[in-house]
Amino acid sequence: MTTAMEAPQADRSRMAVSETDVAVEIIGMNKWFADFHVLRDINLKVMNGERIVIAGPSGSGKSTLIRCINRLEEHQDGQIIVDGVELTNDLKRIDEVRREVGMVFQHFNLFPHLTILQNLTLAPIWVRGTPKAEAEESAMKYLERVKIPEQANKYPGQLSGGQQQRVAIARSLCMNPKIMLFDEPTSALDPEMIKEVLDVMVKLAEDGMTMICVTHEMGFARQVANRVIFMDQGQIIEQNEPEEFFSNPQHERTKLFLSQILH
Amino acid sequence: MTTAMEAPQADRSRMAVSETDVAVEIIGMNKWFADFHVLRDINLKVMNGERIVIAGPSGSGKSTLIRCINRLEEHQDGQIIVDGVELTNDLKRIDEVRREVGMVFQHFNLFPHLTILQNLTLAPIWVRGTPKAEAEESAMKYLERVKIPEQANKYPGQLSGGQQQRVAIARSLCMNPKIMLFDEPTSALDPEMIKEVLDVMVKLAEDGMTMICVTHEMGFARQVANRVIFMDQGQIIEQNEPEEFFSNPQHERTKLFLSQILH
Amino acid sequence: MADRSLTYVRTEMAEALPPPKSTTGISAWMRENLFSSPANSLLTIVGLALIIWLAIPIWNFLVADAVFSDPEGLRGEACRFEGVGACWIFIQARFSFFIYGFYPPEEIWRINLMFLIGVILMIPLLAPRAPFTRTAAVLFFLVFPFVAFFLMAGGILSLESVPTNRWGGLTLTLIISLIGIIVSMPVGILLALGRQSRLPVIKGFCIAFIELWRAVPLITVLFMASVMFPLFTPQGMQPDVLLRAIIGICLFESAYMAEVVRGGLQAIPRGQSEASFALGLSKPKTVALITLPQALKHVIPGIVNTFIALFKDTSLVSIIGIFELLNTVRAASSDIAWQFPTDAVTGYIFAGFVFWLFCFGMSRYSIYMENRLHTGHRR
Amino acid sequence: MADVSEKRSGKTARSSIDPSLFYNPTARGIAYQALLLIGVALLFWWLQSNAAANMAAQGRNTGFGFLNSTAGFNISFTLFPFDRNSTYGEVYLAGILNTLLVAAVGIVLATIVGFILGVARLSPNFLIRKLAMVYVEVARNVPLLLQLLCWYFVLLNAMPPVAQSYGGVEVGEAGLVVLNQRGLYMPRLMTDGRFIALLISIVVAVVIAVWFRRRQVKAMMAEGTRKPVLLPMLGIILIIPIVAYFVFQVPVAFNLPVRQGFNYAGGFVVPPEFTALVAGLVFYTAAFIGEIVRAGIQAVNYGQVEAAAALGLKDGDRLRLVIIPQAMRIIVPPLTSQYLNLTKNSSLGAAIAFPELVNVFMGTAINQSGRAVEIVALTMAVYLTFSLVTSLFMNWYNSRVALVER
Amino acid sequence: QTLDAVEENGYIQCGVTEGVPGFSFPDENNNWTGLEVDFCKAMAAAIFDDPEAVRYTPLTSQVRFESLANGNIDVLSRTTTWTMSRDTDLGISFTGTMFYDGQGFMVREDSGVTSALELSGAAVCIESGTTTELNAADYFAANDMDLSNAVVFVNQDEVVQAYLDGRCDVFTTDSSALAAERSTFSDPDAHVILPQIISKEPLGPSVRSDDWQWFDIAKWTLFAMINAEELGVTSENVDEMLESDNPAIRRLLGVEGEFGEPIGLPTDWAYRIIKHVGNYGESYERHVGADTDINIPRGVNQLWTNGGIMYAPPIR
Ligand SMILES: Nc1ncnc2c1ncn2[C@@H]1O[C@H](COP(=O)(O)OP(=O)(O)OP(=O)(O)O)[C@@H](O)[C@H]1O
Ligand SMILES: Nc1ncnc2c1ncn2[C@@H]1O[C@H](COP(=O)(O)OP(=O)(O)OP(=O)(O)O)[C@@H](O)[C@H]1O
Numbered sequence A, B: 001m002t003t004a005m006e007a008p009q010a011d012r013s014r015m016a017v018s019e020t021d022v023a024v025e026i027i028g029m030n031k032w033f034a035d036f037h038v039l040r041d042i043n044l045k046v047m048n049g050e051r052i053v054i055a056g057p058s059g060s061g062k063s064t065l066i067r068c069i070n071r072l073e074e075h076q077d078g079q080i081i082v083d084g085v086e087l088t089n090d091l092k093r094i095d096e097v098r099r100e101v102g103m104v105f106q107h108f109n110l111f112p113h114l115t116i117l118q119n120l121t122l123a124p125i126w127v128r129g130t131p132k133a134e135a136e137e138s139a140m141k142y143l144e145r146v147k148i149p150e151q152a153n154k155y156p157g158q159l160s161g162g163q164q165q166r167v168a169i170a171r172s173l174c175m176n177p178k179i180m181l182f183d184e185p186t187s188a189l190d191p192e193m194i195k196e197v198l199d200v201m202v203k204l205a206e207d208g209m210t211m212i213c214v215t216h217e218m219g220f221a222r223q224v225a226n227r228v229i230f231m232d233q234g235q236i237i238e239q240n241e242p243e244e245f246f247s248n249p250q251h252e253r254t255k256l257f258l259s260q261i262l263h
Numbered sequence C: 001m002a003d004r005s006l007t008y009v010r011t012e013m014a015e016a017l018p019p020p021k022s023t024t025g026i027s028a029w030m031r032e033n034l035f036s037s038p039a040n041s042l043l044t045i046v047g048l049a050l051i052i053w054l055a056i057p058i059w060n061f062l063v064a065d066a067v068f069s070d071p072e073g074l075r076g077e078a079c080r081f082e083g084v085g086a087c088w089i090f091i092q093a094r095f096s097f098f099i100y101g102f103y104p105p106e107e108i109w110r111i112n113l114m115f116l117i118g119v120i121l122m123i124p125l126l127a128p129r130a131p132f133t134r135t136a137a138v139l140f141f142l143v144f145p146f147v148a149f150f151l152m153a154g155g156i157l158s159l160e161s162v163p164t165n166r167w168g169g170l171t172l173t174l175i176i177s178l179i180g181i182i183v184s185m186p187v188g189i190l191l192a193l194g195r196q197s198r199l200p201v202i203k204g205f206c207i208a209f210i211e212l213w214r215a216v217p218l219i220t221v222l223f224m225a226s227v228m229f230p231l232f233t234p235q236g237m238q239p240d241v242l243l244r245a246i247i248g249i250c251l252f253e254s255a256y257m258a259e260v261v262r263g264g265l266q267a268i269p270r271g272q273s274e275a276s277f278a279l280g281l282s283k284p285k286t287v288a289l290i291t292l293p294q295a296l297k298h299v300i301p302g303i304v305n306t307f308i309a310l311f312k313d314t315s316l317v318s319i320i321g322i323f324e325l326l327n328t329v330r331a332a333s334s335d336i337a338w339q340f341p342t343d344a345v346t347g348y349i350f351a352g353f354v355f356w357l358f359c360f361g362m363s364r365y366s367i368y369m370e371n372r373l374h375t376g377h378r379r
Numbered sequence D: 001m002a003d004v005s006e007k008r009s010g011k012t013a014r015s016s017i018d019p020s021l022f023y024n025p026t027a028r029g030i031a032y033q034a035l036l037l038i039g040v041a042l043l044f045w046w047l048q049s050n051a052a053a054n055m056a057a058q059g060r061n062t063g064f065g066f067l068n069s070t071a072g073f074n075i076s077f078t079l080f081p082f083d084r085n086s087t088y089g090e091v092y093l094a095g096i097l098n099t100l101l102v103a104a105v106g107i108v109l110a111t112i113v114g115f116i117l118g119v120a121r122l123s124p125n126f127l128i129r130k131l132a133m134v135y136v137e138v139a140r141n142v143p144l145l146l147q148l149l150c151w152y153f154v155l156l157n158a159m160p161p162v163a164q165s166y167g168g169v170e171v172g173e174a175g176l177v178v179l180n181q182r183g184l185y186m187p188r189l190m191t192d193g194r195f196i197a198l199l200i201s202i203v204v205a206v207v208i209a210v211w212f213r214r215r216q217v218k219a220m221m222a223e224g225t226r227k228p229v230l231l232p233m234l235g236i237i238l239i240i241p242i243v244a245y246f247v248f249q250v251p252v253a254f255n256l257p258v259r260q261g262f263n264y265a266g267g268f269v270v271p272p273e274f275t276a277l278v279a280g281l282v283f284y285t286a287a288f289i290g291e292i293v294r295a296g297i298q299a300v301n302y303g304q305v306e307a308a309a310a311l312g313l314k315d316g317d318r319l320r321l322v323i324i325p326q327a328m329r330i331i332v333p334p335l336t337s338q339y340l341n342l343t344k345n346s347s348l349g350a351a352i353a354f355p356e357l358v359n360v361f362m363g364t365a366i367n368q369s370g371r372a373v374e375i376v377a378l379t380m381a382v383y384l385t386f387s388l389v390t391s392l393f394m395n396w397y398n399s400r401v402a403l404v405e406r
Numbered sequence E: 001q002t003l004d005a006v007e008e009n010g011y012i013q014c015g016v017t018e019g020v021p022g023f024s025f026p027d028e029n030n031n032w033t034g035l036e037v038d039f040c041k042a043m044a045a046a047i048f049d050d051p052e053a054v055r056y057t058p059l060t061s062q063v064r065f066e067s068l069a070n071g072n073i074d075v076l077s078r079t080t081t082w083t084m085s086r087d088t089d090l091g092i093s094f095t096g097t098m099f100y101d102g103q104g105f106m107v108r109e110d111s112g113v114t115s116a117l118e119l120s121g122a123a124v125c126i127e128s129g130t131t132t133e134l135n136a137a138d139y140f141a142a143n144d145m146d147l148s149n150a151v152v153f154v155n156q157d158e159v160v161q162a163y164l165d166g167r168c169d170v171f172t173t174d175s176s177a178l179a180a181e182r183s184t185f186s187d188p189d190a191h192v193i194l195p196q197i198i199s200k201e202p203l204g205p206s207v208r209s210d211d212w213q214w215f216d217i218a219k220w221t222l223f224a225m226i227n228a229e230e231l232g233v234t235s236e237n238v239d240e241m242l243e244s245d246n247p248a249i250r251r252l253l254g255v256e257g258e259f260g261e262p263i264g265l266p267t268d269w270a271y272r273i274i275k276h277v278g279n280y281g282e283s284y285e286r287h288v289g290a291d292t293d294i295n296i297p298r299g300v301n302q303l304w305t306n307g308g309i310m311y312a313p314p315i316r
């Protein structure tokens, strides 16, 4: 049993994963959309500080899975425990979990009627009750981290896609989440912009953030993931550490999938 | 400045350019958009059967120049003489010129409410007064020439971009134009489709059509052009025959431009 | 993955299972749609109470306490008692009056014939992918109005002449709205084109015309038509009240139609007309063959909506004494022979239902067209 | 390359060539416009000369002087004292004010009902959703005039006659709130100039309350703690006027509705025509507003809601901070035109005897004075003004809230 | 000239009410009947010898004068009160009085009101655009009564409906119309018409002022009907009366003299009227008399010889 500790890359040395420190635990989870069994018998344990990449063909349930983690979708069977809180119909718990889990969407979903700064401070002010000045200060810090402090007073519509996605990441970070979820954060971007977003994500990984990413950027997976999970037809088909996963896939479907995307 | 006569390629041998046979002549032409001086002192002479490619950075006035040739834009100074007719405010002359000049647009601009066949026969019937049966017959001939006769009764929305652009070319040809203008005919197309359109254009060139093309397809320019004209900031910076133009650009701006697009 | 090994390969694929009982079936549907939360349950109860509170009296009035037949022939006496609900025999008895107004009974076949022709012509216009659309359009908009007029008015071909003050009922409602749409379409198109013109005088005129009529309520236009038009026409050349009302409605409706058409024209990309110019088509031909057909296709739903509004608005002509449907209903309910406690209400319900039927039908049609346009001609 | 950009600007077009005028687009343009002008001028001249001939034949006067002459009829419901000695000018004013009153009350109520409807149309509750749909489909597809008549006569039949008034009293006695077929009678405030002071104090109180709310919200954002807002606001609005009342010794007496003979006299009366007109307008317009609200909310991308949820914003905050501000941009322009429609539709009050502008001015006044042209023009001018103000507002709003794009 | 135009058309265009029983009322087939309709028929009879050569145009009170003045109709016979301003200012002229009417009040019997002077503060339903509105205001003001409760409708239909539904205590209009409306109520006995007549409302036909010949035709049509009653000529005995020795009757029936010529009519013009329509008394009894639902006593509308004020200048 290899833990993330033994991950080969040098830049991972800073993170500290301890066995007892479970960020997300999913046990025997099933989900249906009406009659369609979209997630089947999902079991997954993510440690604090771990970085998981989820890959798989379109429609395999990747998005649905990570949306279940912060209860944007409801599951019907099994358990999901996030940061020690089990997700049930209890609104209070859901709010609690969502405060600790940041999420970045494929289409950014910035609020177009607010400036960048307002986008960033909205949740800290109204959810955490942070004083405005303080929230703005920390927002500027995160904007600097994603390298666009000069855009603070513009509106989302005035930024490029890459810039918008970086703002979206900063917006999540402003809530000081313990876990970050990414749902194909780069697939709506032009090639030049993909890099600037990935850079930010790599930096985040280096800083030790627990991350679960749905992405097809295999370079990114190689560089930062502790584990790659491959899904098909709503099931986890295979998981492994990146090197092994890419060089030596076990399952037939994995092989097929990899042959298609790594040309 | 080399004339088209001395163009080296073998496949150009069929054309017959005589000095006295001027298709388009532009003399000291200037054009303004409100206060913006978009075309400056343009002088250009195109012989019958010549193929001109116009290149240049975005915003340099290429589109505006060829749109002046069939009076989609009005010029304010200088003379434009097309097929012996000077373009002035006289509606009759404009109609005359437009009948002899075909134009293909970047975004095809097929008429979505008409079938392909109706698109092709519209102008012959309503402008030339050709009987419908005859117009349809010749339309089918041109559709065969652009290799999509089987699509005649579909609507433009049902065709791919490349097919649409070929229809657009056929539509212009149906009017038996003496001169064809192309405004970046391939830049809205996916790579696979570019080729099918360029093929049609090459064929057209081989048949001896007088053509003025705005395009960034340098391969095409090399293959068929008699002359390449390079524009920047509303002026003709340099013109030369293709081999010379590409291998030995004279002007600083041309060099810069070529270095950018030929990687 | 009970023992958390990093490497995991699924050996056996999990089969798709049916969803748990609790998420399917009628009880799950009810839980989801009616009782998903305490607040939602409360709403359900309120909704149910509202339905019961409304439905019982409505049912009683329309059905339980209503008079459906009269063994002694249709007479007003049958409904003259306390607590009577809707008196349907009243509608039965005066039905032909509501539909045809004062039109001479022996000439009613002319109206029916006119309706028949109209409906036959409209089928290819409204049905998707029907043949002869163009022929039908020409016939409907250019020929049908004249045929209909001569059928209605008579006076030629040995048809007895029927003056306009004998026209009435639903027939008149339909006539007014159809004339309204047939006239306002071309006028509206011209105004919309004029509003797009770069010639300042033409543009200004069209804007002023459109904005004036759109600013004022229809009832003032009708009042104006009835009291002011006579002042502005030469003596002896007096359009009758109906014609004046129709002129007023057409002016009013053209302005609305112009705005609808303008919306369509603006949606056509400039490349379309440029391509047309480049082919050598003149400006009028470009408008007629390229821009306008596309624009009109885009705004069919808008046109239908305008027509619905116009159809409802025809009821206002009753205020200036024209016997369209609503006014025939009112006139009938003040008839001595049909005095009973609910005469007005019964009449209003009938008129309301007829209007509703037409308007609802048209709005459904417009939604259907809209959906079809979204998908139409796409791959 | 020659650079001639300084030589001249493009505005000075050259004209060295002079084609035959017939084919010159500029010349054609001028000709078309001249034709139109001449046509319109001829039409107006024709109309004017007909009118002049007709008026002369009928021996009629023209001009706006009649506005100062006595009207000689009563208006049953006015916002200022009006009797049969009032002038036509006052009739005009009374009509405008009544129209505005109906419009104002109708707009407020229709907005409330419409928003509730719009939200109900999107409710997760099946029953509520369908009920709202039935409402909308009925209200939109039946002519307003018919609805108004129904409301009016249903209302009259639902109310008791005077003798059996709700809250009724014996002849000669004064009631407090009385409801019957003649209207809703309420006490009317009787007071003198000092009452103005009270009014001012209420305005001041509201201003202070609004300022207070701003301050609290700002503090809330600055310090990040929730602070009480509603209760203190209510306190401010109540306490200041009460203090003012005692300080200025404002005399407050009420004129109560007294039963005399047929009816109640005195007090403030809301006639059933007003109620029916407002009810009908609200019922009808709310259906349209409901659809606008629904479309506005639906137009907000669902991703926005999800993003807000993912940030941990609660249901209410999501609505208030994310959905409503975005939906409002889409809702406001069509909403204002519905407001304008409601105002225009209030003219149907003429059919149920509510003395709004069209009824008293285009109806009664035109018949008593015979000044058709003047009165039609004056009436239309009012509605034109409404429409102009509305479109000015709409332009202003659109430019203010337009999303900034690249 | 109106007569020429009318003869050309082959019919008279007559403006009538939208339906007041007894005066002008359409049945299901749009056949109009009533006292005022008889006048139009009489004119048609005089001109065409055919009482049915009439086209009826129902008019609201707002549009009636405009319609006449502008030639939409040839004669207005629509419960219209003859007043000076209307006669002089609107381009129309009244041709005589067909019915001496006056504005009255109707109340519910159970209200216990017996006199109009008790009506202060009552809610009054009125149709707009009529003299009724002004008369009521004058009457209430003159008697120091309160008329702040007037409810004014554009259409008569709504006025009646609102009164019946209890919106008003009082319904006021010309007493003839009150009687006519009452006859349509489901319970006519529950309503009483108060004795006070607060205005002079001579109802009569009117024509445009610009055509004196047409004016005379209209005027003498009415006078012929009244004279016929006075002379005892009825539609039944008119043929026998042709043989009468009474010179007045002989002149009336055109046996003696050429009285039709100056107004462009044949000499037997009055004979035609009486033959087809009858004399004034016949018409009155037929439409509003004691045997009808309307039941308006003859009252002042009796001939002057019988104590009324109906009086026509002699034909001579
Ligand atoms: N709200 C929904 N209702 C019904 N079916 C849904 C819903 N959302 C997703 N699905 C279906 O569930 C399946 C899994 O969807 P999901 O979005 O999780 O796939 P994915 O792996 O993220 O695919 P992609 O790579 O295209 O984003 C798909 O077949 C999809 O059609
Ligand atoms: N209708 C117009 N009004 C004002 N300015 C215009 C107009 N059309 C073009 N321009 C301006 O004129 C300049 C030249 O435009 P043009 O379209 O001819 O450039 P181009 O060389 O074709 O560029 P591209 O390669 O991007 O098509 C640009 O700066 C453009 O912004």
Ligand SMILES: [Mg+2]
Residues within 6 Å of the ligand: A062, A063, A064, A184
């Ligand atoms: Mg996905």
Ligand SMILES: [Mg+2]
Residues within 6 Å of the ligand: B062, B063, B064, B183, B184
């Ligand atoms: Mg270009």
